[in-house]
Amino acid sequence: MTLLELIKDGLKEDDKKIVSQLDFQKSDNEIIADMIKSGILNFEYGNKNDKEAI
Amino acid sequence: MATKMIKKLSKINNVLSYSFFDWDKINLVSFVDSDGNQKTRDGHFVKSNIIFAENANGKSKLVDIFKSLNGRDTKIDKHRDRKTEGQEAKIILDDNSETDFSETGWSNETLKSKFVIFDKPFVHNFVHSVGTEDGDTPLRRQKRGKNIVYLGNFEKYSEEIERVNSLKSSISEKNQLFLQTGQAKISGLLNGHGISTDELVGKKTEIQKFNKDNLQKIKDQFTKQQADLAKIDKSIKDKSKISGLSLLTKVKKTFILKTEVFEQGNKKEIEIDPTFLFSFTVARGVQQTLHKITHKKDFVQQGLALLTNEATDCPFCEQKIKNGDYVQVVKDYQEIFDESFANEEKNIRTLLSKYKNILESLRDLQPPSGNLNVLNQAKPFVASGEELPQLIIADNEKEAIKEEINLVLGKDKKILDKIEGSKIDQIKTIIESATSLIAKYDEAVEKINKEIEQLKKDSLEGKLDTKKEEAQKEIDRLKNEIFFIENKENIEKYFEVIDQKDKNDKIVEALERIYQALKTKIVEQFGKFVEDYFELIKGFVKEISPSMEILNINGQPTYDRRNTQDPAQCGFSVKYNNEDCAGSLSEGEKQVIALAFFFADLRKHSDKNKIVVLDDPITSFDAGKRKSTAELIQRETKDFDQLFVFTCDPLFREYCLKQIADERNFYYIFKTKGSSSIHYAPKDKETIYTSFETEFKDISNVVGSNENVVIYGQKLRFCLETKIKEDYFGYSEDNLSNMIKKVTGRNKNEFEKLFDNKKIILQIYSYCNTGGLAHYPKDGSTSWSELNDKIKQYLDLEL
Numbered sequence: 035m036t037l038l039e040l041i042k043d044g045l046k047e048d049d050k051k052i053v054s055q056l057d058f059q060k061s062d063n064e065i066i067a068d069m070i071k072s073g074i075l076n077f078e079y080g081n082k083n084d085k086e087a088i
Numbered sequence: 089m090a091t092k093m094i095k096k097l098s099k100i101n102n103v104l105s106y107s108f109f110d111w112d113k114i115n116l117v118s119f120v121d122s123d124g125n126q127k128t129r130d131g132h133f134v135k136s137n138i139i140f141a142e143n144a145n146g147k148s149k150l151v152d153i154f155k156s157l158n159g160r161d162t163k164i165d166k167h168r169d170r171k172t173e174g175q176e177a178k179i180i181l182d183d184n185s186e187t188d189f190s191e192t193g194w195s196n197e198t199l200k201s202k203f204v205i206f207d208k209p210f211v212h213n214f215v216h217s218v219g220t221e222d223g224d225t226p227l228r229r230q231k232r233g234k235n236i237v238y239l240g241n242f243e244k245y246s247e248e249i250e251r252v253n254s255l256k257s258s259i260s261e262k263n264q265l266f267l268q269t270g271q272a273k274i275s276g277l278l279n280g281h282g283i284s285t286d287e288l289v290g291k292k293t294e295i296q297k298f299n300k301d302n303l304q305k306i307k308d309q310f311t312k313q314q315a316d317l318a319k320i321d322k323s324i325k326d327k328s329k330i331s332g333l334s335l336l337t338k339v340k341k342t343f344i345l346k347t348e349v350f351e352q353g354n355k356k357e358i359e360i361d362p363t364f365l366f367s368f369t370v371a372r373g374v375q376q377t378l379h380k381i382t383h384k385k386d387f388v389q390q391g392l393a394l395l396t397n398e399a400t401d402c403p404f405c406e407q408k409i410k411n412g413d414y415v416q417v418v419k420d421y422q423e424i425f426d427e428s429f430a431n432e433e434k435n436i437r438t439l440l441s442k443y444k445n446i447l448e449s450l451r452d453l454q455p456p457s458g459n460l461n462v463l464n465q466a467k468p469f470v471a472s473g474e475e476l477p478q479l480i481i482a483d484n485e486k487e488a489i490k491e492e493i494n495l496v497l498g499k500d501k502k503i504l505d506k507i508e509g510s511k512i513d514q515i516k517t518i519i520e521s522a523t524s525l526i527a528k529y530d531e532a533v534e535k536i537n538k539e540i541e542q543l544k545k546d547s548l549e550g551k552l553d554t555k556k557e558e559a560q561k562e563i564d565r566l567k568n569e570i571f572f573i574e575n576k577e578n579i580e581k582y583f584e585v586i587d588q589k590d591k592n593d594k595i596v597e598a599l600e601r602i603y604q605a606l607k608t609k610i611v612e613q614f615g616k617f618v619e620d621y622f623e624l625i626k627g628f629v630k631e632i633s634p635s636m637e638i639l640n641i642n643g644q645p646t647y648d649r650r651n652t653q654d655p656a657q658c659g660f661s662v663k664y665n666n667e668d669c670a671g672s673l674s675e676g677e678k679q680v681i682a683l684a685f686f687f688a689d690l691r692k693h694s695d696k697n698k699i700v701v702l703d704d705p706i707t708s709f710d711a712g713k714r715k716s717t718a719e720l721i722q723r724e725t726k727d728f729d730q731l732f733v734f735t736c737d738p739l740f741r742e743y744c745l746k747q748i749a750d751e752r753n754f755y756y757i758f759k760t761k762g763s764s765s766i767h768y769a770p771k772d773k774e775t776i777y778t779s780f781e782t783e784f785k786d787i788s789n790v791v792g793s794n795e796n797v798v799i800y801g802q803k804l805r806f807c808l809e810t811k812i813k814e815d816y817f818g819y820s821e822d823n824l825s826n827m828i829k830k831v832t833g834r835n836k837n838e839f840e841k842l843f844d845n846k847k848i849i850l851q852i853y854s855y856c857n858t859g860g861l862a863h864y865p866k867d868g869s870t871s872w873s874e875l876n877d878k879i880k881q882y883l884d885l886e887l
Contacts, residue, residue, distance in 0.1 A: 037245040038252075040613065041605040052598045058251050062258040075259065075595055076588045077266045079273070079581065 092202065093730040094699065096132040097153075097766065098178040103189065104149035106177075107167040107763035115768045131768025132180075134753045136731040139766070140741045141757035146764025147734045150757065151207055151703045153177070154732070158203040162193035169762065199699075204690065204728075207703035211682040216243040217662075217673035238659040239625070239685050240617060242610070246658070249606045256599035263592040270585030277575055283568065285582075292583055295572045303573050310566040316471035317559040323469045323543060323552055330547040333466050335537045337456040338530040339479065343449065343519040347442050349435060360443050362492070362515075366499050366507035368436045433503060444496045447515065451489040453522055455479040455529060463536060470539045471559075479529045485518045614658035621688045622660075628684035632716050636680055637663045676708035683717065687724045699730040706740045718743035738814055758806075760799040777807040784879045792872030801875055804882060805856030808849065811887055816842065845885050852878050 042053050055069050069075040096115075100106035115131040141147035156164050157179070166175055177189035181198065188195040216238040238246065271285050278288065288295075323330055345360045394403040401408055455476065463476060481489070488511050499507045546552050572579060629638045639661040661668060664677065673681075683705055690700065702721060706714045718740065725731045731748070735741050745754060754769045769779045780803045783790075790796055813819045816834065818827035842849070855878050 037241075037248045037606050037609055037613070038602075041602070041609045045602065045605065049598045049601055052595060053602060056252065056255070058248065062251075062255050065255060066259060066262065069259075069595070075592055077262060077592070078588075079266070079270055079585055 092198070092697070093135065093182040094133050094199075095180045095182045095184070096130065097150075098180050098186075100153070100177045102167050102170045102173050102175045103164050103177050104152060105146040105167065105759070105764040106149065106153075107170060109763055109765050111766070114765050129770075131753065131755075131770070133730070133732075135729075135751040136725075136748045137733070137753050137755060138741060138744045138748065139732060139734045139755045139757060140738075141734070141736055143736050145757045145759045147736065147757050148207070148703055149764060150766070151205065151701060151734060154203050154699070154701055155205060156189075157187065157194065157199040158205070159197070159200040163191075164189070167763075202697075202699050202729075203701055204693065204698045205701040205703070206683065206686045206705055207701075210686065211678055214240055214243075214685060215673075215678045215682045216659075217678060239681070240621075242614060242617070242658045245606075245610045245613065249603065249610060252599055252603045252606060256596055256603060259592065259599065260596045263589055263596065266592070267585060267589045270582050270589075274578065274582040277578055281568075281571055283571075288579065288582070289586055291568075291572070292586075295576065295579060296583075298569060298573045298576060300573055300576065303570065306566055306569050306573065310563065310570060312473065313559060313563050313566055315473065317556065317563060319469055319471050320552060320556045320559055323547060324556065326469070327547055327552075330469060330544055333469070333540050333544060334458075334462045335540055336459045336462050336476075336533040338533045339453075339455060339526045340530065341449065341453065341526055343446050343522060345443075345446065345516070345519070347439065349439075360439050360446075362443055362496070362510040362512045365436055365439055365443065366495060366510055368432075368499075369504045369506045436503060437500060440496050440500050444493055444500075446519075447489050447493045447496065450515075450518060450522060451481065451486055451493070453479065453481050453526075459533065466536065466540050466543075469543055470536060471543075474532055474535050474539070476532050476536075477525065477528045479525050481518065481522065485514075485521075488514050489518065610658050617658075620692060621685070624688035624691055625681070625684045628687045628720065629680060631720060632683060632713055633677075633680045635665050636677065637666075638681060638684070639663060674708070676713075679705070679708050680713065683720075687720055690724050690728070693728075696727045696729070698728050699732065700725045700728045701732045701734070703734045704736060705733075706735070706737060709740075714740045715743050718747040722747045738810070738819060758799075758802060760802055765799075777811045780804075780807045781883065784883055787876060787879060792876075794871075797871045797875055800879065801856055804875070804879055805853065808853050808856070808882065812842070812849075815887070841885065841887060845887075848881055848885065852882055 038053055038056060042050055045053065052074070055065060055072070055074065057065065057068070060068070066075060070077065096111045097109070098111050100109040102108075111132075112130055116128060117131075118126065118128045121127050139147065139150070153164065156162070164175070166173065175189065175191050179187040179189075179199070181187070185198065186195075187198050274285060274288065278285065346357055347360055348355050348357050350356070391403040459476060467473075491509075492511050492515055495507055495510060499505070546555060626638050629636050662673065662677070662681065686702075686705075705721075706717050709717065714737065721731070721733060721744065733744050733748075735744070745752075754771075756767050756769060758765055758767055783803070784800075784807075787800070790800070816831070816839070818830035855874075
């Protein structure tokens with residue numbers, strides 16, 4: 035059992051969602067990309083017609 | 089779980105290095121016992137099994153098959169030369185049940201999680217040495233602590249903590265960059281406008297309410313406010329002129345077509361109705377008469393006074409009055425000239441006069457003459473800029489009023505003439521309009537006057553500077569408002585960035601909470617680990633390697649990187665001969681610790697229904713550690729279902745064979761025809777070459793197949809090499825003194841056998857290595873015969 039699995043039950047529901055995104059087989063950038071894809075993170079400036087990823 | 093052992097690996101085809109292996113073909117032997125009975129034995133696995141093999145013969149591949157059974161992988165690689173062919177394996181358990189393997193995996197999970205395995209990956213996964221190194225940096229020291237050894241899952245746990253921390257930092261940095269980019273864009277816009285990004289954010293709610301539709305109105309306010317400020321400035325400069333400013337005069341006029349009259353002694357309000365007034369008249373004859381006597385009214389009245397009921401003569405013409413003929417005529421005249429008629433006429437005239445006055449006042453309506461001048465004097469100082477509305481009657485309206493006045497005058501002149509053509513309706517409209525104009529005018533006057541009064545008061549009380557400040561503030565506010573409205577789209581984008589940045593920060597905060605929870609958990613886990621394992625590990629380390637000592641850092645788990653002085657984490661320190669060596673552990677030292685941890689873990693296993701597998705646990709050990717390890721294996725695994733010890737080390741093999749004597753079999757793995765195969769060695773022939781030599785003596789009963797050419801050729805090579813190494817030079821002894829003892833125990837004549845037969849020995853050895861034995865011989869019968877000759881030569885040597 036990983037350490038994350040050991041703490042998961044004691045976390046708040048929102049934090050559990052973050053934990054479910056933490057696939058450490060992937061790099062930080064890949065995890066961040068997944069989080070952006072699932073709407074947890076957003077680094078886009080402006081509206082839909084004028085979006086610039088940072 | 090019930091006790092369960094592996095009886096044999098009945099068949100293994102095309103699985104890793106086991107290209108084709110049939111247990112019974114290799115190990116099923118028929119023999120006649122001492123009583124002359126025909127018997128068979130298949131040499132199946134027992135409780136403890138020692139398996140010897142030289143490197144690359146298939147020892148670790150067998151461990152891999154065990155791992156697959158344990159549930160690690162459902163797929164196992166094919167033999168490298170048979171990639172396109174199918175796979176199969178059959179495992180028979182001690183209850184004769186089977187577990188079969190095909191390309192789809194194992195047929196059942198009977199042996200899943202059944203194994204406890206110690207091998208190189210165990211050492212690699214569970215023992216991590218981290219300490220100072222040449223390229224050491226403060227960051228590394230802070231990150232890893234001092235010399236430290238991680239055991240069990242604690243390296244992985246630490247990695248998880250590191251990853252959460254690193255991900256948190258990455259997101260935080262990315263988020264900061266996201267904000268900075270947004271700020272850079274908005275700063276370009278704010279630049280020179282005198283407002284910071286923080287101030288902008290502070291006005292967010294206000295800005296979001298601004299409406300573009302109000303822009304022009306706000307711009308107008310801004311312009312006016314600037315003008316007002318200029319006026320306040322002027323007021324401050326020309327203070328002396330302020331006190332001299334006058335107030336404007338109101339019009340205060342009303343045009344009401346109502347008046348009060350007395351009727352029968354009572355006051356009564358009536359509406360002036362010109363139509364009624366103009367129609368005041370009497371009968372036409374009376375009218376003509378009245379015209380005639382209009383200047384002789386007194387005379388007529390005196391005469392009428394003389395006329396009584398008894399009068400017989402007319403007082404005017406002195407003729408006889410005939411009763412009934414003229415009396416009524418006279419009475420009628422009396423009525424005309426009576427008091428009520430006079431009063432009525434008078435009223436009509438009064439009302440006409442009032443009406444005329446209203447009309448004239450309306451016609452002459454104009455603002456008070458001095459107002460414009462007063463206003464012009466005040467204008468440079470009064471802020472509001474209020475203008476006086478126009479207060480004039482239009483020309484066509486004036487014409488209508490004039491015509492109405494003429495009608496009034498005409499009526500007054502000929503009071504009993506009926507006048508037609510009153511424009512009372514139009515007059516009423518003009519009055520209404522004029523009344524409204526006056527109200528607006530007076531309202532403007534009132535406003536201007538208030539401002540003048542306020543200005544004078546402020547000037548007198550010295551409040552103009554404050555007013556100026558307020559005006560300037562208002563200008564600034566309006567200026568900002570115009571700026572915000574004109575750039576609302578871009579500003580809202582920035583607000584989105586701020587909002588999004590806050591949301592992203594929430595994720596960073598969540599990661600921080602997770603990070604803290606992980607740190608707490610690792611300390612908790614480590615505390616438990618120390619409690620459960622540490623003393624055991626410490627003891628096992630001492631048993632395997634008495635010079636080594638494993639220490640608990642600070643006696644308690646800590647995990648605080650901010651503590652740069654002693655940033656110890658959940659690991660251990662290791663000393664060797666009292667020297668700290670955790671940072672530079674050799675492979676052998678790591679192996680000692682790993683093995684100690686493995687034994688501690690076995691000791692802690694509540695479920696002893698396991699198959700314990702140790703794959704070369706001593707590769708980097710000296711002789712002393714080999715011996716203690718064999719003792720520990722025997723002691724610590726005896727309660728488990730089954731034991732497999734794999735080794736390529738002859739000495740360790742010997743220690744294990746001596747130490748683990750009960751319910752124990754010995755096997756060797758050998759590669760023949762390119763396939764690994766497991767060979768059982770009977771108890772009395774456990775020195776492999778002794779076992780092989782027995783087979784060699786009975787070779788006439790062996791079928792001379794191509795397969796057996798290879799098998800027996802390799803056995804011959806193994807016997808020659810191992811026998812000389814182990815028997816003559818004592819390689820299997822545990823220390824040098826024993827080796828010397830063994831060598832000196834042999835007499836010179838025995839060694840001379842080696843020297844005298846050197847040529848034959850080397851020829852046989854060379855034949856084994858180069859005689860085509862690694863592959864199928866082209867001509868089986870010829871090769872089998874050649875091999876038989878070489879085997880005979882070997883046996884004749886009697887080494």
